[in-house]
Each structure stands twice: as structure tokens, then as C-alpha cells.
Amino acid sequence: MISAFNLEKTYYDDGVETQALRNITFEIKEGEFVAIMGPSGSGKSTLLHILSFMDRQSGGSYAFSGEDINDFSDADLAHIRNSEMGFVFQSFNLLSRSTVYENVEMPLLYNHSILRGKRKEMVERAVFAVGLPEKLYVEAGKLSGGQKQRVAIARALVNNPNVIFADEPTGNLDSHSGAQVMEILEQLNQSGHTIILVTHETYTAEFADRIIKLLDGEIDSDIRVERKRRTKEDFFK
Amino acid sequence: MRFRDSMRTAVAGLRHAKVRSFLTMLGIVIGIASVILIMSIGSSAQKYIVGQVESFGSNLISVQPGAPINGTPASVQGIIIKTLTDRDVEALRNEPSVLSVAPMVRGQARIIFENHDTSVVWQASSADIFNIINLEFANGYPFSESDVKSYNHVVILGSKLASDLFEDRNPVGKYVRLKDMNFRVVGVLKSKGAGIFSMDQVAILPLTVGQKQLLGIDYYQELAIQAADTYDVSFTKGRITSVLRANHRITNPSKDDFEVRSQEEALKLLGNITSVLTIFLSAIAAISLVVGGIGIMNIMLVSVIERTREIGLRKALGATSSDILQQFLWEAILLTFVGGVAGIAIGAFFVALLYFIMPLFLSVGWVFSLPISAILLAVGVSTLTGVVFGLYPARQASKKSPIEALRYE
Incomplete structure (x- = not known):
């Protein structure tokens, strides 16, 4: 699905x-x-931005679903980002004065193929999936940090993307909310979504089944780990 | 992004900053309200003047002595020219395309009744004048041609002059003094409203009394002529010119010693004056629109900076540069459009207010006029202001890189 070379x-x-x-x-x-792990300045966020088309590489090649991204215009990349990718940010990046519904609906506004009636159904399904159906018409700014990140996840999965990029998704959360968020990401992965997570926290990275460690802009290690079914207690350790 | 979604997003963007949106709009509201008000006043003034001129009759032709100098008749400039005489009046009365001719002279004097004393511009004319300029009587009757021939000291008063001198009393049958002579009031005119063509403040005397006794002259200062109904006004005008040239032995038209003007020309001239005045005032009002537009650009630029992360987020979620450009452009256009509509409403309110206030303070029969052209122009100009002044901030927003925008603190 993703192929990066040099x-x-x-x-x-x-x-x-x-x-x-x-x-x-x-x-x-x-x-x-x-x-994707590594200390500050190791290049993990830069790599995530390139993989998610928000930035372009200076050299080497990157193919997404078998196609070289250099062949695409910015508008093409925006379209692929909209239909194939979901994003979860450390700082949630919600529009605080808009409702949960409006925030989650946002990626669908840029997808012409989804009809308005279908849109409502997709938003409700995504918000239900993260366990916040009662907050659908609440302003995002009035939610707790954990709830905000769950809304951000709902927004990331509303268009049913193949891959979800999560940049330090638990970085601004208490351990309880962090555990909830990671559980949701784990469930999404189990339901078939590819998850690419950037983190500097070892216990968060352990939810993954592969850890790529970066050091000074280079891959230091790329190892597969056996994924264990984690409990909240493991997370709090 | 679909049009409907673009609009919805733009509305939400403005809704989230209600006070700022309102204050930004204010410049446009004031600008548009001023344009509406000024255009409406211009149009009302034009209609009012046209109404007054037309009330004198559409087939009225005026002959003034002296060649026109820079468009203004010599008589109006105070130059005494003695070229219009009885011979001209007689010749014109024999012209088939002319229905009637009323020679006129004017002067200024004090008019006195008991202890009321006021300055008045009097006109002296033949009895035909009442028909030629459609004068109607509130009281009494017009003087007759025999009054003119007999040098009878009778006078017709304008409605305002009558009320100034006689207050609530009926002036008909009473005597007023003018230039140390007694004049019996035989009629009072109906009011035609204030203005440059008002007859409300005049005193009309028999021609002979005014010309021979008050002024002691044997020429006329103006001839008011009514064209015959069956003839075209411009034809009659041409005939009058020919008759007068023949009478004055003029072979070279550039040496004309008289000026013939029809009602239509007078209207055109007045129309031009009010149009130029309206355009000039509207241009001044338009400056406030430009200032309002710059205000919008300024606030939109601030908004783009403030919402940099939102722009980054939208781009990360799939918005193209064109989607972002549209969103911010629609916001600017909506601001100016709504501002324009509010400006029209406020302008119309003041126009309506003027309609009621003007007659109270200026004794003017004001005409309510809210030209559709002014409304369309206002909406067009305000929306265009949004496009012009919103484009730059919108382009700035659309050019932002998603990563840099998301990193913006």
C-alpha cells in the first residue's frame, strides 16, 4: 500500500x-x-507529513497504492487525502465553535461523490463508533480532552479511509483518555484500517504490530512485534 | 466543494464571529445607505422639478430677449435688451401654429396690506397667461383682457403671499398697496409648491399697469407662448424663430437677438443639472464604500491569519486551494451583500422619512422615489466590493501550505 524508497x-x-x-x-x-518512534527531532513527524501528502519529499520515491505521488498534482493529492486517508492530531484540531456533527462532517464536504442524505448517516455512524452519539450537536469546544480526541477519530474514520495517520494522538490526554483512544485505534485496525502512528511513548507504540524507529532522520530499526491484547491497566503502567 | 456547502461554511465562519462580522459590515451599510439616499434625493428632486415644469403645460414655449451667451439668456444675466416688442407679439399671434401669446414684464416692489409689509416679485402679463401656464385659482378669478386694456389696478396673489399678507382672512375684494398705488385683489392662486418655479410668492398684474405705469417701458422681458395642439412643439419653435427673425430683419442665425426655448429643452437642462449633481454626490458616497471595502479586506486578512490552523486542517482533510479560496471569497461577498441589503433598507427608511419631513419643513410637495436602478447599483457595487476586496485575502488563505498552517501558533 505504501512504498518508500530512499x-x-x-x-x-x-x-x-x-x-x-x-x-x-x-x-x-x-x-x-x-x-513510528524516535526522539524529538528524529524526523518522525516529517515522515508522517510526507506519507500523508501534506509535504513532498526532496529525493527518493514514494508510491501510494502502487502509484508514484510525483505524478499527482496538489489537487489530486488533496482528493486522495480526502478519500483514502484519515488524520488524528495531537492537538485535536477541532473547530471549537462548531458542533461535533459539523467537525466530523468536514472531510465529507470535500467529497462530491457523497450525497447530503448519506452524509448524515456516515457522520452519525462515525460518532457512534467512538461512543459519543449524545454529543452530536454539542460545540466541540465544550468537550473534555478525551472526548475531543474521540471526535477527531470520528472525523478521521467518517469517510472510511484505508489508512489513518495518528500524530501523537495521546500526547495531550490523561492516561485514561489515552487508553480509550488507543483502544479505538486498535479496534479500527482490527476492522481492516491501516494505522500509522507517530509517538515517542513506548507504551503507546506497543499497540502496534510493527515499530519503525528513527534516529537523526534515518531508520534505526524496523521491527515486528507480537501484538498482545492490552488492558487499560497495562496502559497505566 | 458544492456551492451549497461553500455557502454553509462561509455562513458558519461569519456566524462564529458575529460582532466582528457586524462591525466589518457597518462600512458597507453606511456607504450603501448613503448612495441610496443620495440617488433617491436626486431622483425625487428631478421628478419634483419636472412635475413643476410640466404643470405649466407641455406645449409652453418661452422667448427671451438677447442672444444666448454660454447657454444663459441675456435677460437672466441682467442685461437690458429691448428687442421684444408689440410688433413681435402681433406677428406671433397671426402665426397659425401659435395658440396664444402672453407678453410679460417683471419687477420687484414692496407690497403692503394694513400692517403687513413684504417684498414681492411681481409679474405683469396679458390675460392669456392664466391659460398658458395652467394657473388655478383657490379664490376669486383671473383678471380679463379688458382689465389689461383699461389699466385696471387689480392683482392676483400667490397663495403664500396671500397668507403672509392676509393670514386667515379672504383677500378677494381687499386692497393692497404696491409702488404707492392701490390694487384690488381679484384672485388667489392655488399653491403649486415651493421651488424655483413656484408661483406661490408672486403678484400678477395686468400687463399695461406693470409695463407702462410701474416700469415705464415699451418692450417686453419675456413672451410666454402656447403652441397650437395640432402642431408639433419643435415645429412651432421653428416658426416662432422665423417670424422673429423676419421681424428683426435677421438673416444670419448667429446674430439672433432672442432665445426660443421649449419646455422640453428646459427639462433637459434641468435634468442634466440634477443628474450631474446626483453623480457627484454619489461619487462622494462611493468613497465610503471603498473605505468599507478596505475595512473588509483588512478584517478578512486578520481572519485568514487567525484561522491559519483551520485552513491547514481543511487542507489536510482534503480541501483544495480552490475550495479555500471559495470559502473566504464567499465570506467576503456575503458580508458585503448582507451589508448592501441592510444599507438599502436603512437608505429606504431615510428616504421614506424625508418624504414625510420635507413637506413639513420646506413646504415642498416631495416626491417619493426609490429608483430600482439605485437598488440594483447598490447590490451590484456592494457585491463587487466583496469580490474585489475579498479576493486578495482569499488568495492568501488558499496559498497556505497545510503543514505550515497546521504548525501555526
């Missing part, structure tokens, strides 16, 4: 060159739960 990313700032990523090569198959 990916590189170089930033230029006031003539100073910074190489954020180099020699990144891996493949991610459909249905995998991959955690």
Missing part, C-alpha cells in the same frame, strides 16, 4: 541546509498497525 527531505532556512530525512526505505501493507 526518501529524503531537506529544508533550507536562510541558506542553512538541514537534512530531516535520508535513506528512508520501507513498505507498509494494508491492514498493518505501524508505530
Whole structure:
């Protein structure tokens, strides 16, 4: 599904060159739960941005579903991002004065193939999946941190994407809410969604069945781990 | 993004910042209300003037002595020209396309009744004048041609002059003094409203009295002519010109010593004056629209900066640059459109207010006029303001990279 070969990313700032990523090569198959780990500045968020088309690589190649993304325009990439990908951010990125419904509906607004009547059904299903049906018409700003992240997950899965990118999804949450969020992501993975998770927390990464560790912009290790059925208690350890 | 969703998103964006949206709109509201008000006043003034001129009759032709200099008749400039005489009046009365001719002279004097004393512009004319300029009587009757021939000291008063001198009393049959002579009031005119063509403040005397006794002259200052119904006004005008040229032995038209003007020309001239005035005032009002537009651009730019993360989020979730551009452009257009509609409503309210207030303070029969062209222009201009001043901020928003926008603190 995702195939990266010798990916590189170089930033230029006031003539100073910074190489954020180099020699990144891996493949991610459909249905995998991959955690990208590494210390701050290791390039994990940069890699996530490239994989999710929000940024372009400086070198190497990246194919999504077998197609080189360099062949696509920005508008094409926006369309693929809309129909094939879901996003969960550390800081939730909800529109606080809009309702849960309006927030979750947002990706569907940019998909012309979904009719208005169908949209409502999809939003309700996604909000139900994260356990917040009673909050459907509540302003997002009035929710707790955990609830906000669950709304963000509902928004990520509303268009039934193949892959969900989660950037430090538990970073702003207490351990209880963090556990709930990771459980939802685990369930989504079990129902067939590919999950690509960026985290610096080992216990969060252990929900994945593959951990790619980055160090100074390079892959330090890429290991498969046996996924255990975790309980909330494990999470709190 | 579908049009309906674009609009919904734009409405939500404005709804979430109600006070700011309202304040941003205010510039446009004031600008549009001013344009509506000024265009309406211009149109009302035009209709009012046209109404007054037309009330004198549509087939009225006026002859003034002296060649036109820069469009203004010499007599109006205070130059005394003695070229219009009895011979001209007689010749014109024999012209088949002319129904009637009323020679006129004017002067200024004090008019006195008991202890009431006021300055008045008097007109002296033949009895035909009452038919030619459609004068109607509130009281009494017009003087006759025999009054004119007999030098009878009778006078017709304008309605305002009558009430100034006689208050609530009936002036008919009473005597007023004018230039140390007594005049018996035989009639009072119906009011035609205030304005430059008002007859409310005049005193009308028999021609002979005014010309020979008060002024001591043997020429006329104006000839008011009514064209015969069966003839075209412009034809009659041409005939009058020919008759007068023949009488004055003029062979070169550039040496005309008189000016013939029809009602239509007078209306055209007045129309031009009020139109230029309206355009000038509207242009001033339009400046406030530009200021309002710049206000919108300014606030939209602030809004784009404030909502940078929202833009990043929308792009991350699949919005294209064109979707973002549309969203912000619609917000600006909605602001100006709603502002425009509110401006029209407020402008119309003041127009209605004027309709009731003007007659109270200015004794003017004001005409209510809210031209559809003003409304369409206002909506068009305000919406265009939204497009012009909203485009730059919208483009700024659409060009943002999703990653940089999401990282924005």
C-alpha cells in the first residue's frame, strides 16, 4: 500500500541546509498497525507529513497504492487525502465553535461523490463508533480532552479511509483518555484500517504490530512485534 | 466543494464571529445607505422639478430677449435688451401654429396690506397667461383682457403671499398697496409648491399697469407662448424663430437677438443639472464604500491569519486551494451583500422619512422615489466590493501550505 524508497527531505532556512530525512526505505501493507518512534527531532513527524501528502519529499520515491505521488498534482493529492486517508492530531484540531456533527462532517464536504442524505448517516455512524452519539450537536469546544480526541477519530474514520495517520494522538490526554483512544485505534485496525502512528511513548507504540524507529532522520530499526491484547491497566503502567 | 456547502461554511465562519462580522459590515451599510439616499434625493428632486415644469403645460414655449451667451439668456444675466416688442407679439399671434401669446414684464416692489409689509416679485402679463401656464385659482378669478386694456389696478396673489399678507382672512375684494398705488385683489392662486418655479410668492398684474405705469417701458422681458395642439412643439419653435427673425430683419442665425426655448429643452437642462449633481454626490458616497471595502479586506486578512490552523486542517482533510479560496471569497461577498441589503433598507427608511419631513419643513410637495436602478447599483457595487476586496485575502488563505498552517501558533 505504501512504498518508500530512499526518501529524503531537506529544508533550507536562510541558506542553512538541514537534512530531516535520508535513506528512508520501507513498505507498509494494508491492514498493518505501524508505530513510528524516535526522539524529538528524529524526523518522525516529517515522515508522517510526507506519507500523508501534506509535504513532498526532496529525493527518493514514494508510491501510494502502487502509484508514484510525483505524478499527482496538489489537487489530486488533496482528493486522495480526502478519500483514502484519515488524520488524528495531537492537538485535536477541532473547530471549537462548531458542533461535533459539523467537525466530523468536514472531510465529507470535500467529497462530491457523497450525497447530503448519506452524509448524515456516515457522520452519525462515525460518532457512534467512538461512543459519543449524545454529543452530536454539542460545540466541540465544550468537550473534555478525551472526548475531543474521540471526535477527531470520528472525523478521521467518517469517510472510511484505508489508512489513518495518528500524530501523537495521546500526547495531550490523561492516561485514561489515552487508553480509550488507543483502544479505538486498535479496534479500527482490527476492522481492516491501516494505522500509522507517530509517538515517542513506548507504551503507546506497543499497540502496534510493527515499530519503525528513527534516529537523526534515518531508520534505526524496523521491527515486528507480537501484538498482545492490552488492558487499560497495562496502559497505566 | 458544492456551492451549497461553500455557502454553509462561509455562513458558519461569519456566524462564529458575529460582532466582528457586524462591525466589518457597518462600512458597507453606511456607504450603501448613503448612495441610496443620495440617488433617491436626486431622483425625487428631478421628478419634483419636472412635475413643476410640466404643470405649466407641455406645449409652453418661452422667448427671451438677447442672444444666448454660454447657454444663459441675456435677460437672466441682467442685461437690458429691448428687442421684444408689440410688433413681435402681433406677428406671433397671426402665426397659425401659435395658440396664444402672453407678453410679460417683471419687477420687484414692496407690497403692503394694513400692517403687513413684504417684498414681492411681481409679474405683469396679458390675460392669456392664466391659460398658458395652467394657473388655478383657490379664490376669486383671473383678471380679463379688458382689465389689461383699461389699466385696471387689480392683482392676483400667490397663495403664500396671500397668507403672509392676509393670514386667515379672504383677500378677494381687499386692497393692497404696491409702488404707492392701490390694487384690488381679484384672485388667489392655488399653491403649486415651493421651488424655483413656484408661483406661490408672486403678484400678477395686468400687463399695461406693470409695463407702462410701474416700469415705464415699451418692450417686453419675456413672451410666454402656447403652441397650437395640432402642431408639433419643435415645429412651432421653428416658426416662432422665423417670424422673429423676419421681424428683426435677421438673416444670419448667429446674430439672433432672442432665445426660443421649449419646455422640453428646459427639462433637459434641468435634468442634466440634477443628474450631474446626483453623480457627484454619489461619487462622494462611493468613497465610503471603498473605505468599507478596505475595512473588509483588512478584517478578512486578520481572519485568514487567525484561522491559519483551520485552513491547514481543511487542507489536510482534503480541501483544495480552490475550495479555500471559495470559502473566504464567499465570506467576503456575503458580508458585503448582507451589508448592501441592510444599507438599502436603512437608505429606504431615510428616504421614506424625508418624504414625510420635507413637506413639513420646506413646504415642498416631495416626491417619493426609490429608483430600482439605485437598488440594483447598490447590490451590484456592494457585491463587487466583496469580490474585489475579498479576493486578495482569499488568495492568501488558499496559498497556505497545510503543514505550515497546521504548525501555526
